[in-house]
Amino acid sequence: MNSIVATLVSGILLGSLYALMASGLSVVWTTLGVFNFAHGALMMIGAYAAWTVSEGMGLGLLPGILAGVATAALCGIVIEYLLIRPFYGTRHMLLVTVMTTLAALIILEKGAQLIWGAKLKQLPRLVTGDVSIFGATISWHEAIIILLAPIVLLLLWRFTAMTNRGRSLRAVGQNQDAAALIGIDVPYAFAIAFGLAAALAGLTGALLGSIRFITPVMGSEPLVKAMIVVIFGGLGSLGATAGAAYVIGLLEAFLILWIGLYWTPFALFLLMIAVLIFRPNGLFGRA
Amino acid sequence: DVVKIGVLAPVTGKQAADGEDMVRGAKLAVEDLNKAGGVNGDTFEVVVGDIGDASADAVATAAERLLGDKAVGAIVTGYASTTNFEIEMMAEQEMVYLIAGNSAQTAGIISPNPENFGTVWSLTPSYDGYNTEIVPAIDKLVADGQLKLPNKKVAMIASDNPYSKGIAEGMTKAFEAAGWQITQNDLLPFGEINDWRAFLAKVHQDPPALLINTDYVSANAATFMTQFMENPTNSLVFIQYAPSVPEFLTLTKEKSSGVVYNLLGGVLPREASPRADELLKKYEAAYGNEPGSYGIMLYEEVMIYADALKTVGDPAKRAEIGAAIGKTDKVTAVGRVMFDPKTHLSVQDNDHVPIQFYQILDGKRIMFYPPQYKTGDFKQPSWMK
């Protein structure tokens, strides 16, 4: 009983983290049709920027998180401008942007190592202390993440699905010319979409920086997870991404309980292949 | 002439922190040698071969580059590949190669034909000590009344890599032979582990007297310790290697007070070894931070080479230098180094390179075993009843 509750809680925590990691990736994918391999690196930049302001300059954690979000957003906009924009509409755009975002990943990772060195860093937590939920202990910081994730997702969903500004981001991804001809400023929309996604990455990174360690390569595992979540959910919508994040989080937690940490990735991958064979458009994807 | 010292190190990639230590250690040694006027008139220079993510071709390419440089007299490393396969390349070209990596692999490659590996020597002693010595060390603590254990159960978790897994298997045998009961024996995939709670939950169901984690990655170990402390069981926590990395302390802070670890071929505590104290001070003066083991070990490797070069004279006679290294008998920061001709590993016992048991107490490392180096006493961790 107790272990079921503990597993549930840790599954939901994992799901919340995955949702945060994947939402930005999903925004860029569903709007611009770009698979951003630098997404994890943007998380890392967010974490380092937060660390520099919070610990390096001693200005405190909240200003740090803000700095992390802002820095990542800025990096995102620069990446979009230099590495993505020139390739919109070219023949092999998907592949070429895979490469340019991989290049961005390399530049950010190696650059971070040059700036901050290879040693691990960590941010303090938003709130210290632990909290017990039906007998399962997690830190307050993690509890806050569990609460925060759905809020962020909801706001993001409202924005992209319900507002014209948000829809315009999707429109430019699907048909630039048509978008321009109904009065959408295409370059601006691209910048907004990418900046928004990068800001989300920055926030995620700053939050992760307190429960994991900040290293130049800290983004690679979240990137893989985000990628799995986004594709597994089905590429159609943010809702699908969120759903997949929690499904995978819970699944992972219970698999760990049942078959142990060692075989969990194995089982998870196998399961995903199976799901995609039977639902070729992802778990929640539309046919 | 200038003799180049090649350093094979992960300067970029996941292990870059280790790589940085290695390069700095070697550089420090070279500076010292040059300041003293070199050896027989030869001065030294460091060249780095970055092995990046340690894939076989990256290691081979870096090694080839160093090997191809005629001015390179010796290559030193902490570790390069996960398999140590580059040893073969070094032996083929009679390159002097000093390594401080996984000694089980090293011995595996060398011991079938030690005569073919005349230039390859390992500062790390045999890992057998990791497997066996923990049982007598714990027994002694209990016998001395410093540690009270609730039962004779042990829970183990290891990461799926040769080092962790090998040690965990060895320990399991040793504990079973001593009549302990193994309650958990889990294996994790190698890599980043962010959530140990599932394993800890299982530990809670049957709390053991001893909880052993052989995952040596310091970030993983730090997470493990933090999550263990969220809801500790009445168990002594032993973590392999990781607590010796300076970062572990900064990351875990007060949460790690009480944890035990051991080291084979590690740098001795400065209180116990004047040599270690001297080198650590030197390193800190040069780089402003305390190095991990590799910073000091690479320094010593370069010095061992320099000594051998001094006796042989000509840096081109690498086979002879290799033979000279094999005859080393030198007090270093890791203990008195002599090499075993059968395995080319340094000799391990309390009078040579010892196994060192430490406990972290209030942010300090206390070495409590072996007695001749001991810097303090073991204390029952605060979370244990």
Place this chain on the structure above:
Amino acid sequence: MSEPILKTSRVSKSFGGLKAIRDVSFEVAPGEIFGIAGPNGSGKSTLFNIITGIPFGPNAGEVWFKGKRIDGQPAFKIARMGLSRTFQKDAEFPDLSARETLAVSAVFCGGLDRRQAAERSEEAFALVAFAPHRRDMASAGLSVFEKKQLMIASALVSKPDILMLDEPASGLTKPEIQALDTLLRNVNAAGVTILLIEHVLTLLMSVSQRLLILNQGQQLAEGEPRAVMRQPDVIEAYLGKRTQ
């Protein structure tokens, strides 16, 4: 009427709640030009889709071709049996030249070897009057009309029994439509049965020997073109007041 070369019996296709095709049965005789018309969204293209299995077959009903039941067969096999179609939205293989497009089609659809394929390609090019000096450039650079010619030629190169054309005249100028008219007659004269979806009435009325009108997925009328077009319900649903 002789034994039909193509026959559907009560085929249906629905998308979610929408019944795009409902119980449609018709027969096409060998050698005829069979026109299909109807309001936008009445299911004409969907009918082509379910007959050829690209990209989906019918939910219910049967499709018979040359006396064999073909619904449920893999689409590429249906094509190889001799049922060639084109698409409403122009399709092309942008990196292949016209010659290569025909060669691929001849080898895969017609089961020919390379030499035969080359010969057959010449015939097909000639049939659609494809300009010789444009045959070796990448298809992406062809003009609208040339792309249509190529699409038809590649459908013909495998010597199909039936050629199915989905709005081939859309976007063409009058002279081009005239050329298309001639082309279709030539193809038909060479023994190929043609199914033609078309909104351009001049072409449709000029070449069709029989006409099927679809409305909301159902058969509204079928028969001799001029007679069909005079039916009040056809005028109401499809032609509008003035066009008569």
Place this chain on the structure above:
Amino acid sequence: MTSSLRRFAPLLALALLLVVPFLATDSYTRHLFIIAFIYAIVAANWNLSLGYCGVFNFGHLTFFGVGVYTAAIAAKTFGITPWLAIPLGGITAAGAAFLIAAPVARLKGIYVVLVTFAVSQLAMQLVLSQSQITGGGEGMVRIPFLQLGDYSFIRDFKFGYYYVALGLLVLSTLFLRFVVQSPFGKALLAVRDAQDYSTARGISVSRQRILVLVLSAIFTGIAGGFYAIYLRVASPEVFGFGTMSLVLSMVLLGGVGTLYGPIAAALALTFLTEALAGIQGFEEARFIVVAVVMVLILRLAPGGLVSLLDRLRPSRPAS
């Protein structure tokens, strides 16, 4: 004139490569060529599925890894002569590709990325967990090396290995040339660009995709086998992300859907990174430089390196 240059450029390049070992007598330079040749084979064959057929196969390095372990196990565990162990890698890799291809053939676009990526992770897990066969994380070392009669391929400063690697590259290139110039190869482009239209022309999209995966695996697996025999080691890093992105960059830089592009890019990238690696204190920065160069090439020559050659020709008259 220019088109004949285009035809003879590969032959000219081959002639140059044939004399390299006589000009570069040190084992380091030869080693770099050998590694570049191996990657060139892997990249060029990857391009067959990725570039020509549009299958976003992110598990291509799995085929390489299968080749590596096949040759390692065959030569070391079963004592099969390395000369046979290397081609054996091609056979098992093709078999593995066939297994993967069945599920992949049904999927579209980016979904293929996930499944193939997942498969490559599974393969790595499998290698790690079957340690009694594969050596697990420890890998396998001391794999037998090539010998020809009394001539041993080690300690000859890699003279022999150079020609074996070059020979494999030539074979692989001839094979790829044959494939892409056949109607089958043309049909790959058709499937990539217009699936429904291809189906309507009697092409089975899934059969094409399955075949292309299997064909692309053959020489990739052989290259893997050679890699194991040459370096005498098999370790799980071959399945890693780093190797994958390196080879991917070769495909894209060289030019998607071109025959010689990935080969040129493999050589260029290998030597560029190595040239920079020699510079002290530049270890991080060199990756940044390479990344920036990569982006610049992609911007200036969207068709890849080989399209730069085309630029030299007078541009086609506008139609």
Place this chain on the structure above:
Amino acid sequence: MTALLSVEGISAGYGAITVLRDLTLHVGRNESIGLFGPNGHGKTTLLRTISGLLRASAGRIHFDGADISRQRPATIVNAGLVHSPQANTMFGDMAIAETLELAAFAPRARAGAKQRMEQVLTLFPRLAERRKQLARTLSGGERQMLSIGCALMCDPRLLMLDEPTLGLSPRLKEELAEAVGAIARSGVPLIVVEQDVEFLLALTQRLYMIEHGAVSREIDRNDGLDHGQVMQLYFGQGGEA
């Protein structure tokens, strides 16, 4: 009175390919014009250049007195110059209702968007039936309706239609002609590119024939040419009638 739109000596093309060469034309404030000519001779390219999707390499374009030749499409749309492109596939993964709402994106189009939506849905009842259907699953004609509907949602002051009847049934063509005619009469001039002569003649007062990227002939229907003569000219382009 100045022209509403004047295009003076523009040249434009794609990369190294020049399509438009020194093309000049104008649209008055109370007239609609038609463009015709063989395929591939630059009609679409002209509209794309006017709406800012392509940048002219030479020449000037003025709309309502302002030079728009260097403006972004978004600015041009917001000025009321709206272009409904040829064979537009719209936003494949967006539903009809969403797309139409979004189409009133330009600030000037926001006021009265509800009303215009009503108009569009009355003109194309099929769109009202299928509010939730994704654009990529629409039939050819339905897609054309959506595309024109979007242009109308932009509250045009000058409406450019590129082959609007492509794939429409005869009846719908007729209805479209009526509706667009009504829009024109309400004071929104049109530029129509069409292959369907009837449609073109029903809506426009002046015709330009575009050949090889330039105006090869201008036909003013008020100049006393009768219907038959216009038809003659129109088909003169290719030979037979």
